[in-house]
Amino acid sequence: MKKNVRLEKIVSLAKRRGFIFQSSEIYGGFGAVYDYGPLGVSLKNAISQRWWRAMTQLHENIVGLDSGILMHPKIWEASGHVSNFHDPLVDCKQCKARYRADEFAEDYESIDWSTTKCPTCGTTGKMTEPRQFNLMFKTIVGPVEESGSEAYLRPETAQGIYVNYLLTQGAMRLKVPFGIAQIGKAFRNEIVARNFIFRTREFEQMEMQYFVKPGTDDDEMLRWKEERIKFYTEALGIDHDKVRYHQHGENELAHYAKEAWDIEFEFPFGWAEIEGIHNRTDFDLRRHQEYSGKSMQMFDDEAKERYFPYIIETSAGLNRMLLAVLSDAYWEDEENNRVVMRFHPAVAPVKAVVCPLVKKDGLPDIAHKIVNELKNHWKVIYDQQGSIGKRYYRQDEAGTPFGITVDHQTLEDDTVTIRDRDSQNQERIPLTGIVSTIQDRIDNYSK
Ligand code: GAP
Numbered sequence: 001m002k003k004n005v006r007l008e009k010i011v012s013l014a015k016r017r018g019f020i021f022q023s024s025e026i027y028g029g030f031g032a033v034y035d036y037g038p039l040g041v042s043l044k045n046a047i048s049q050r051w052w053r054a055m056t057q058l059h060e061n062i063v064g065l066d067s068g069i070l071m072h073p074k075i076w077e078a079s080g081h082v083s084n085f086h087d088p089l090v091d092c093k094q095c096k097a098r099y100r101a102d103e104f105a106e107d108y109e110s111i112d113w114s115t116t117k118c119p120t121c122g123t124t125g126k127m128t129e130p131r132q133f134n135l136m137f138k139t140i141v142g143p144v145e146e147s148g149s150e151a152y153l154r155p156e157t158a159q160g161i162y163v164n165y166l167l168t169q170g171a172m173r174l175k176v177p178f179g180i181a182q183i184g185k186a187f188r189n190e191i192v193a194r195n196f197i198f199r200t201r202e203f204e205q206m207e208m209q210y211f212v213k214p215g216t217d218d219d220e221m222l223r224w225k226e227e228r229i230k231f232y233t234e235a236l237g238i239d240h241d242k243v244r245y246h247q248h249g250e251n252e253l254a255h256y257a258k259e260a261w262d263i264e265f266e267f268p269f270g271w272a273e274i275e276g277i278h279n280r281t282d283f284d285l286r287r288h289q290e291y292s293g294k295s296m297q298m299f300d301d302e303a304k305e306r307y308f309p310y311i312i313e314t315s316a317g318l319n320r321m322l323l324a325v326l327s328d329a330y331w332e333d334e335e336n337n338r339v340v341m342r343f344h345p346a347v348a349p350v351k352a353v354v355c356p357l358v359k360k361d362g363l364p365d366i367a368h369k370i371v372n373e374l375k376n377h378w379k380v381i382y383d384q385q386g387s388i389g390k391r392y393y394r395q396d397e398a399g400t401p402f403g404i405t406v407d408h409q410t411l412e413d414d415t416v417t418i419r420d421r422d423s424q425n426q427e428r429i430p431l432t433g434i435v436s437t438i439q440d441r442i443d444n445y446s447k
Pocket of ligand 1: 155156157158188190197198199200201202203204205207273274275276313315316317318319320321
């Protein structure tokens with residue numbers, strides 16, 4: 001495969017600076033699983049908190065949920081995942097390379113595989129016919145394999161919301177329209193995993209299911225499409241021209257969807273989906289009623305009627321969102337010979353570095369005092385190692401938006417300098433104004 005230089009640079013920075021590591025590296029790695037280092041986990045938490053806030057705090061009618069990864073196996077029969085959640089797989093008998101058949105053509109069933117050339121070894125006539133491969137991971141519940149029962153690791157968090165929606169609605173006395181949001185792990189046995197953390201076998205989803213009155217679903221779909229794209233540009237500070245919509249055609253629609261749109265981001269390897277917005281109709285609730293034998297209809301107090309609400313789903317991948325944030329932030333500032341991760345300060349893993357200009361004259365003590373105050377608000381670090389320029393550049397690469405420096409003038413007038421990561425501008429501000437200045441700059445950040 002062609003090397004993608006920009007992606008390789010991001011992968012290498014992510015490892016070097018403690019954002020993302022290949023899983024089980026000392027054992028040669030474990031396919032399509034990644035571990036998040038100190039800066040990576042902070043960034044991931046900050047992004048998911050932005051999403052959680054956007055959903056459950058800024059909308060009075062959206063509540064949270066955290067359901068289990070393991071659930072009753074019948075759920076996956078009802079949802080259609082047992083019979084429909086397949087990818088078509090083809091192998092090269094010559095070099096053993098494995099592909100998704102739909103990577104060759106969307107209409108892969110019309111391909112003559114016996115004349116198809118393997119993209120890896122170039123041999124013609126050695127490709128197998130496509131075989132359907134279920135993406136769900138199976139596991140055994142119970143201590144003895146033979147007598148245990150099979151269960152699945154959930155391939156989406158959505159079903160946990162559907163099976164709990166009536167309990168949630170009753171407990172919180174919710175009226176349509178209302179939403180239930182959830183963040184959690186999902187697992188898919190992807191045939192081909194590539195492009196770093198873009199497609200992995202273990203990942204996190206941030207899903208919100210919005211329950212609406214049938215007939216209002218088209219309008220709600222429009223509203224959520226607009227709201228969700230704004231999240232990327234406003235809450236995460238991603239450039240407008242790097243996100244766009246893509247509507248699913250008939251052949252692309254998932255088995256549950258009446259209408260579906262992706263939000264795509266321009267990754268270093270091209271435009272690709274980060275989030276799906278789906279009109280799932282009442283498909284899932286009807287199926288759960290059929291398979292569980294329990295009513296999944298809601299009673300509408302005002303209309304005095306029972307019905308299946310329609311569901312508009314917004315389904316985002318946290319890891320993909322993080323890759324989008326990393327890709328958008330990566331900036332080679334050639335003029336100043338530095339690499340800068342231009343994160344929106346609200347998601348930057350470390351908000352400020354506090355530096356005494358020199359290691360003497362009482363400056364370190366003042367810097368430690370500042371750290372002690374700032375750490376009540378944000379993750380900040382203390383650094384006295386090396387020249388001040390080197391210290392700033394180290395933090396530019398980690399995406400730390402602010403540098404606070406204590407110098408000899410601090411001893412005279414109780415002021416410090418605050419350096420801006422992107423412009424490198426420095427200003428003097430009073431010691432007492434550091435917290436409010438940083439907060440103000442986080443709130444009013446624009447690239
Ligand atoms: N509940 C609907 C659903 O799961 P999806 O389009 O299959 O829809 C939603 O997945 C999002 O989950 C995707 O837009 C993507 O961000 C993320 N996602 C799906 N598979 C993934 C994988 N193998 N690795 C990383 N993220 C994945």
